[in-house]
Amino acid sequence: MAANNSDSIQEELGEGGVGVKHEAEEEAEGAPSSAAQATATTMLPRSSSRPQLDLSGAAIHGTLEDRNPTILLPNQSDDISHLALDIGGSLIKLVYFSRHAELSTEDKRKISTKRRLGMFNGGRRSYPILGGRLHFVKFETGKLNECLDFISSKQLLRGVVSGVDSPSWRSGAQPDNIVIKATGGGAYKYADLFKERLGVSLEKEDEMDCLVSGANFLLKAIRHEAFTHMDGHKEYVQIDQNDLFPFLLVNVGSGVSIIKVDGHGKFQRVSGTNVGGGTYWGLGRLMTKCKSFDELLELSQRGDNSTIDMLVGDIYGGLDYSKIGLSASTIASSFGKTISENKELSDYRPEDISLSLLRMISYNIGQISYLNALRYGLKRIFFGGFFIRGHAYTMDTISFAVNFWSKGEAQAMFLRHEGFLGALGAFMSYEKHGLDDLRVHHLVERFPMGAPYVGGKIHGPPLGDLNAKISWMEKFVQKGTQIIAPVPMGVPATTGMGGFERPTSKGDILRSDASAALNVGVLHLVPTLDVFPLLEDPKTYEPNTIDLDQDEFKYWFKVLSDHLPDLVDKAVASEGGTDDAERRGDAFVHAFSAHLARLMEEPAAYGKFGLANLLELREECLREFQFVDAYISIKQRENEASLAVLPDLLMELDTMNEEARLLALIEGVLAANIFDWGSRACVELYHKGTIIEIYRMSRKKMQRPWRIDDFDMFKKRMLTDRKDQPYKRALLFVDNSGADVVLGMLPLARELLRHGTEVVLVANSLPALNDVTANELPEIIAEASKHCGILRKAAEAGGLLVDAMAGIQDDLKDAPESVPLMVVENGCGSPCIDFRQVSSELAAAAKDADLLILEGMGRALHTNLNARFKCDALKLAMVKNQRLAEKLFNGNIYDCICKFEPIS
Ligand SMILES: Nc1ncnc2c1ncn2[C@@H]1O[C@H](COP(=O)(O)OP(=O)(O)OP(=O)(O)O)[C@@H](O)[C@H]1O
Ligand SMILES: CC(C)(CO)[C@@H](O)C(=O)NCCC(=O)O
Ligand SMILES: [Mn+2]
Known part of the structure; x- marks a missing residue:
């Protein structure tokens, strides 16, 4: 039986740790927020492998008294490269594409990693597709003017040039040369009006053609369509x-x-x-x-x-006509009862x-x-x-x-994109935008903050900036706009004989048209995303371990809601605690709570939603209100505290024999995984001791066998079976900053390097909770390298010390003999990982890998616990949630998981 050490962890800290100040807190006390800001500004440019949060959330306009206020779409600073219309008998559908502002993300570390991974010269694929976003908007055909206003106020024609297939959409287009694709009867009927009002010509595309290509595109490219x-x-x-x-x-x-x-x-x-x-x-x-x-x-x-309606029962005196399979409640004749002579419409x-x-x-x-x-x-x-x-x-x-x-x-x-088939098809008919090449893994759908809210029609001039967005959120709150009931789930009872009862609607208000349009989400096109090549079967792969059903969602709703006050405190502090940060923090809380409430009503509102999506939504929501990195100061002080004790730990490890050391290393990874600011139980622990105290205690309490304990199998593979055949390349998916990465994963990486295994540390592209990011790793490694020759040589060989350590040159020819230690970003900004959508850098690094180590709850338990890979995989995590421990392992909080899955 695996040991349950949960009570004793609490006890130990309860006694020894009470009143002891957080070690790093003391150090940071002098200038808490300025330190955070200094790092924020010196941070390397952000990764673009997952897009920046879409800023095109809707905004409310009009008086607070309106029941259905107009919703405005905030400004879109990006270039618009394509725009297509479907003008039908009732509605106009508009699909437009906005390009991401291209960030220069090719820092030296990345260039040198890419070179090593063979991503240049042939190894690198060329992407014909532009990164950007697809937006969906609709108007009533009878209010064509609103559509024309929308196009001109959002400057959707800016950048669209003559010869629509020209890729040079940025160059100044002459208005009278502009051609846009349009389908539906209105493309003929209103062509002159478009020319007159906007100076554009409508290039007509066949309506049926468009419906079909729109449907085919959606069925091919959108996962939950x-x-x-x-x-x-x-x-x-x-x-x-x-x-x-x-x-x-x-x-x-x-x-x-x-x-x-x-x-x-x-x-x-x-x-x-x-x-x-x-x-x-x-x-x-x-x-x-x-x-x-x-x-x-x-x-x-x-x-x-x-x-x-005249029902079968009305005709048959309340009886079924069962001989032909008709129940009494079946409609025999729609509107049949209104033949009654003594009743008028008003009756x-x-x-x-x-x-x-x-x-x-x-x-x-x-x-x-x-x-x-x-x-x-x-x-x-x-x-x-x-x-x-x-x-x-x-x-x-x-x-x-x-x-x-x-x-x-x-x-x-x-x-899901029901009404946009024709417009999408017209959009697809532009040649050379490369969208035909889009695959499911290139698309990330995001639900901007407006999504859960209810409003009127979507149109009007653009909203200026973040500030305006926040005001919008504030207005909603003032107005007390509740999250209105979802589209009612009719639960029609049937008698089994063709009868079909009336709907028993859950809510009495229809979710408004505007929010329904928002529920479609904004499609982010990210051509640099790839399917992880080592997935055994991408078709059957499901990242989420537990289905987020109503019950499960209820639980997570509470966990995330309870965590909100603390999170927003950290977020506001990370931005200097200014009034502006406070306002953004409030808006964030309202927006995220609204998403939670919306999903609580209808878990499938945004497509099939797992815990991974839910956790990512929280991060995206933070980013939407420009909280760049809420945990930055915590991460920093924990890194510093851990780096300070690393030399001692390495020395201690080096006194051990190989077997004892391997065990100590795995134990160390599991013990250090306790530092997780996403776990409430652990955050409570942090008040009871210093980082190092907690780490030591956590190690001391480790008792084997762990809840899942394949260590002996792993040891046999490492030290016996194939001792002379070490792994060629290991991908280590790291989790948290501080002790987790510094005292847990880095020493393990060092051991692998020692065995002659190339090590690739795989970290988040964007911050999520206290997870370490790929941008932060080189500095941490440089610091650790000061005390360790193995790490230093490997980091040099991996080109990691270029930026971080002065005096060391990135000259490959002179690189010392060592297998390299590299860092790649995973393409995510979430505590979990979905292997169907990873960065192309990670996909390239995976090509030669024969060992994967997934660490932490998010990546190894919430997601991927059951994932199968084409190479050996080791999944390491401490379970820091009682419910999860019970559900997955029939175990307890603080249980440890060491799951080794060799391919043979
Ligand atoms: N806000 C709305 N205003 C008007 N009709 C709506 C609205 N929302 C949904 N509808 C329904 O959708 C229908 C229009 O659907 P859609 O936009 O797919 O067709 P259309 O392209 O306008 O018509 P057609 O293809 O026949 O020319 C309307 O006839 C109505 O039944
Ligand atoms: C005329 C169109 C194609 C215009 O979208 C559409 O409204 C439609 O398919 N109407 C049905 C006409 C019919 O086939 O009886
Ligand atoms: Mn139509």
């Missing part, structure tokens, strides 16, 4: 690229187009129906006097269609009318789609178009019809 929706339950479907075609695409716009898709560019419009979204909205408006589509949809949620409730109408039209579309699927032997039907509106009841009705008539043979699926 398609989902089923049955009985109120939403489930994302994994699309197999090799088994995608043929399928039926049903676009439900004003009218409905039904297209059989056989491949890229291979399709046929096989049918359509004039009973579509325009019919629902138009008839609904006439009959209910609703002022907006959403109002009409919202009404339906409180409706009872049995007052309008019916608008709610009931809206529901009957919605049901009639959705059901009809489902049925016609099924018939066409049957006609061509297709099993999969994808539904798009804005009629769907992410509305649970609409989707359930369509799914019900497809499922009922096909007897479960055919499946209805919906697309």
Whole structure:
């Protein structure tokens, strides 16, 4: 049985440690925030392998009294290189691409690492795709002027030049040369108006072509795009690229187009129906006097269609007509009850009318789609178009019809970017932007701060700056805008005989159109991301170890909420504790809490969401309010404190024999992993002792066997089986700053170097909690090298000492004989790692690696505990969360995990 040392850790510190000041705190007391700032400003330029946070979050405009205030999109300083439109009978859809401001990130360390990894000269792939962001916006066709204003106020035409395929979009374009791609009937109808008002020509693209290429792009490039929706339950479907075609695409716009898709560019419009979204909205408006589509949809949620529709039971005296499979509650005739002679329109409730109408039209579309699927032997039907509106009841009705008539043979699926197929397709039709080459791993979807909030329409002039964004957040708070209930999950009961009851809606307010558009997120295109080449099977790889279901989410909601006050204190202090920082801190808390609340209501609101995504969302949210590195001063003082005792530790290790030393090293990694500011239990410990005291105590308490203890197997591999065949290259995924990396991972790296193994330290590109970043490592290593020849030689050989240590030249020819120690960034800014999207630098480093060491809870437990690799893997972590320990290992907090997975 593995030892449980949790109580004794608390005890020991409770006695010996109380009242003892944090060692480094004392040192830092003199000038706490200025030290932090000094580092912040001398930091190397930020990595661009994950984009900077999108600053295009929405902002509120108008008076506080408005129920649906207008939402403004803040300024976009980036270049706009492409813009495409789909102008339909009801709505205008606009997709535009903004390029990241290119940061120069090629510091010396990176250049020399890249050279070593063979990333230059042939080894380096050339990226035809630009990094940037795809934005999705829509307007009512009847308010075309708002769309024109939006385009000019956001300067979307700036940089778009004549000859749209020219890559030189920055050079000054003459307005009268500008050509943009457009599809939908309005591309013809309004061409002159665009020319007149904006001076642009619309290059027309075929509407069906665009729908198909938009759908194909989404199904290929977006991981969680398609989902089923049955009985109120939403489930994302994994699309197999090799088994995608043929399928039926049903676009439900004003009218409905039904297209059989056989491949890229291979399709046929096989049918359509004039009973579509325009019919629902138009008839609904006439009959209910609703002022907006959403109002009409919202009404339906409180409706009872049995007052309008003639049911089988109405005809059969309350009985089922079971012989032909019809239950009493099945609609026999939509609107059939309104034949009653003594009733006028005003005698019916608008709610009931809206529901009957919605049901009639959705059901009809489902049925016609099924018939066409049957006609061509297709099993999969994808539904798009804005009629769907992410509305649970609409989707359930369509799914019900497809499922009922096909007897479960055919499946209805919906697309998250439902209404943007045509606009995306028009966008794709630009040549040479390289987007056809985009793969799933190049795209990161982000949900800017506006996403959880509810507002009116998205349009209007741009908002200036961060300050304006914060005011927006403050306005929301003042106004007390609560997070409004999600699209209700209809839980229609069926009798199993075709009956389909009315929706039992959860909330009574429809999530507004604006926020629904925001829920689509902003797609960040990051061409430098790659799939980690050592994943055994990228197709079946799932980073998250535990499914974030409602129950699990509730738990993490509390953990993250409880942690917020402390986090924001640190964040504000890291920015000097100024009034401005305080304001940003408040805004951050509101924004992140809003995201949490939104996800609590609907865990699938932003696509399939795991714990890794949730933890990353918090970091992104900090970055959105320009908190560059909340833990910077903690990281610094812990690094210093640990570096001070490193020489003694190394000396002690060197007195041991090889076997004892290897054990001491692994023990050291596990013990030092206790320094984790993301774990509440550990943060409490930190008040009870100095870093070194805690580290020593943590080591002393180590008792084998650990909860998972493959150490002997690892030792055998290292010291017996293949002693003369050491690992060629080890990738060490490091976790926290301070003792964790300095006293844990660095000594282990040193031992591997000693065995002749090249070591690549893999660290975060962007800060997350107190994790060490790739930018910070060279300085730490340089400091450690002062006391250790092995590290120094290896670091020199790895080109690490160029910037950090004066007097040492980066001259490869004169480099001393040693295997190199290198540092690469992982492409993430999160405490977890998703191996489907890592930096190209890491992917290159992985090519020759035969050992992976994943360290820490985020990378080895929350994610990747069950991941299988093409080479040996060692997963090391201390479990610093009681629930996780119980769930994963039937264990206890502070249990240790040493999981070795050799490939043979
Ligand atoms: N805010 C909204 N205003 C108007 N209609 C909306 C709104 N939101 C959703 N809809 C629904 O979406 C439909 C329009 O969908 P979509 O934008 O896909 O079609 P369209 O391109 O305008 O039409 P078509 O392709 O037939 O020309 C409307 O008819 C209505 O049913
Ligand atoms: C006319 C279009 C293609 C315009 O988008 C669309 O509204 C539609 O497919 N209407 C249905 C027409 C029909 O096939 O009966
Ligand atoms: Mn359309």
